[in-house]
Amino acid sequence: MDLSPWQPSREPGTPIYQQLYLRFRDAIAAGQLRPGDRVPSVRSLASELNLARGTVEQAYQILVGEGYFLARGPAGTVVSPQLANLDASRYASTVVSAVRSSPYTPSENAPPLPFQMGLPALDAFPRKTWTRLANHNQRAWGALAMRYPDPVGYAPLRRAIAAYLGVSRGIVCLPEQVFITAGYWGALGLVCRTVLNPGDVGWYEDPGYIFARQFLKQAGMNVQAVPLDAEGLNVALGQERCAQARFAIVTPTHQSPMGMAMSLPRRLQLLDWASQQQAWIIEDDYDSEFRYHGRPLPALKSLDRDERVLYTGTFSKVLHPGLRLAYLLVPPSQVERFRQSAHYVGGPGSMLTQATVADFMEQGYFARHLRKMRVLYAQRRSYLVTALEQEFASRLQVQAQAGGIHVLANLGPQENDQALAAAAQAKGLAVQALSTWQMQAGTQRGLLMGFANISDQNMAQEWVRRLRLAMNSG
Known part of the structure; x- marks a missing residue:
């Protein structure tokens, strides 16, 4: 395997382990690495690229954890043979890209996008x-x-x-x-x-x-x-x-x-x-x-x-x-x-x-942090719910729930939640359509929105106003 093009950039930006992860993933998606192919050991790749073994090992751990690589102990590490039954390029675009590089996922140094799900309150971390x-x-x-x-x-x-x-x-x-x-x-x-x-x-x-x-x-x-x-x-x-x-x-x-x-x-x-x-x-x-x-x-x-x-x-x-x-x-x-x-x-x-x-x-910081976050998230959820009720009246029905860091706003069956979510994403709003989370077609339509990083009522009003404008134009 020719490793000369794999030399990572040393400039500030994407961490080196992530550069390696992305290059292996893309090589598998492009067919340059095939199911069953053996990849270099951590030691040899680190030596070839003049990197710390821990950096290479971190990239390999992610690739193993996500199913791209299969570690076989003394027999070495190979591209997972299970990928032979899958369209690897399609998987790379639907799973990995959806998590890391979707149109509404911010770059590493950018703040969270409005309504981004899966993120805790980064501003409140101790x-x-x-x-x-x-x-x-x-x-x-x-x-x-x-x-x-x-x-x-x-x-x-x-x-x-x-x-x-x-x-x-x-x-x-x-x-x-x-x-x-x-x-x-x-x-x-x-x-x-x-x-x-x-x-x-x-x-x-x-x-x-x-x-x-x-x-x-x-x-x-x-x-x-x-x-x-x-x-x-x-x-x-x-x-x-x-x-x-x-x-x-x-x-x-x-x-x-x-x-x-x-x-x-x-x-x-x-x-x-x-x-x-x-x-x-x-x-x-x-x-x-x-x-x-x-x-x-x-x-x-x-x-x-x-x-x-x-x-x-x-x-x-x-x-x-x-x-x-x-x-x-x-x-x-x-x-x-x-x-x-x-x-x-x-x-x-x-x-x-x-x-x-x-x-x-x-040392007790974890329990203290959780207590603080429960109070904070209850407040931030109320910011979003209040703004949605004011801007959308009866078009969106926020579903009652006792916990979590996202809300589900139900739509009528005549609404196309995927089209509305796409219109919002085009405007930089990380809203997701409920129907995309379903395997079987149904009548449930709705929008999923994270609220953990809404700092006050004014921010909630601004985000929801942008959502209403995007949905009306979509």
């Missing part, structure tokens, strides 16, 4: 505290931070997460059950590698988190749409359509994107199905911390008596997505199985970052 903790770890660790990190995660962070889950989410667990991953994709990738096989059928909430669906498809899974009702995933319909499914991926505490919580009878029904079928439930607890009325609801995992729930959480919404850290909690009987797999999927990355998160949690 930067001074974080910088102090990070600098302390940098000095304390010194050369030790240059070692290979533990592929299952930094032990004090695993302990802190286990303690947090016990107090906040009602989950009794040991640190050994917690696996730190390179973002949510890393957690899903570890699940797919360890307990699933290409071709396995799984239930997917419809509508549901679009990028999880695309990731699972890219990993070779057969995703079966299961509709929702007021109680969440319709388990009876899932059993009717595909009783033999091997897994179900759900957001029971705060359904993404509709916002309802799965009822207790429905949760028990889902757990009973998984136990009978020996199927896995992947619980995505992505933003349960942000509930504005009462305490956060217990996790589905807290009801799991038959060890069928694989629980995922992320720091992207509660801290910031730049950390690229998530975690996976597995049943005690599966710890060794997942530990073996973790050695071949790249691990969670820098120990310094993990150590800073651990200190942030252990």
